[in-house]
Amino acid sequence: MTYEPPSTPEQPGTPQPSTGPEPSGSTGPDAPFDAVVLAGGAARRLGGTDKPGVRVGGRALLDRVLAACADAATTVVVAEPRATARPVEWAREDPPGGGPLAALDAGLRHTTAEYVVVLSADLPFLDEGTVRRLLAPLRESGPGDDSAAADGVLLTDSGGREQPLVAAYRAGALRRELAALAAEHGALTGLPLRRLTTALDLTRISDSVASFDCDTWDDIAAARARIREHGHVLDEWITAVKNELGIDxxxxxxxxxxxxxxxxxxxxxxxxxxxxxxxxxxxxxxxxxxxxxxxxxxxxxxxxxxxxxxxxxxxxxxxxxxxxxx
Missing domain, CATH: 1.10.8 (Helicase, Ruva Protein; domain 3)
Incomplete structure (x- = not known):
């Protein structure tokens, strides 16, 4: 079962960062969160293939990521609208292809929660448990009015490489730093993610499986092979069947x-x-x-x-x- 997006997506507004709506400020282990999924990259290392639509274990990569953040109050996908396994909101950076910071800013405009999970659309092994692990330190420390509280939590792989697009952040911290970068450079277009992450106080969690992303066809092949291993294939198959039949x-x-x-x-x-x-x-x-x-x-x-x-x-x-x- 797939959700067909509206035929005329909402157009983004001014490209200048928005302070956004006031967050709810709810705290605790079940404090609400929003999710922003960046799915509009060029996938040059895949020869320009529609990477979010590439299937691993019978499911599109984007749908696998959307399943991992299914508990989000609002899920925003920054990309051209497409059919997805569950309804989402759509956003687009202006101009399209303006890079990850411009895309993140476009997605943040649609969020209201104190916490926001930021994800790329090419994470085949991300699951709801990992999303909860990312959110837990932020929820435990409460709203970001304490100078000792971290601005976000991100995953690192086995080699220590940071994954800022597998992370949970305080929405207010993201908006603050995006506004500062836009003021300094005139716009966010073309700026690398590290310009944002180096300005934030971040906690890091190592997870070589959940942080695995698919940048090349070799990565896709490795992901497809892993889910067919004896210890994973049954759960993967049952999940794929439930997804296909619309069974929750x-x-x-x-x-x-x-x-x-x-x-x-x-x-x-x-x-x-x-x-x-x-x-x-x-x-x-x-x-x-x-x-x-x-x-x-x-x-x-x-x-x-x-x-x-x-x-x-x-x-x-x-x-x-x-x-x-x-």
């Missing part, structure tokens, strides 16, 4: 696998896919949800074991035994 359901896949194993071993091999299908159908009839799936799975698994018990020698002799007269 978190179920115990371990219980379903146990059921499929029991049905295949205790009954017959074709019983496994048919039984799991019937479990899904029964769960839907019962209103859906993880509890309904779990209950149907337990019933079917118990039935498979009872079925197997009837095929044991003791069960056969018991079936022909005379009733107890005493």
């Amino acid at each position: 359901l978190d179920v115990d896949t371990g219980a379903l696998l146990d059921l499929a194993r029991d049905a295949a071993h205790e009954v017959a091999r074709p019983a496994a896919p048919l039984t799991t299908f019937l479990v899904g159908y029964a769960a839907a009839q019962a209103g859906g949800g993880p509890d309904a799936v779990a209950q149907a799975s337990r019933k079917a698994a118990a039935l498979a074991l009872r079925w197997a018990d009837e095929d044991t020698p003791d069960a056969k002799s018991d079936a022909h035994a005379k009733p107890d007269a005493g």
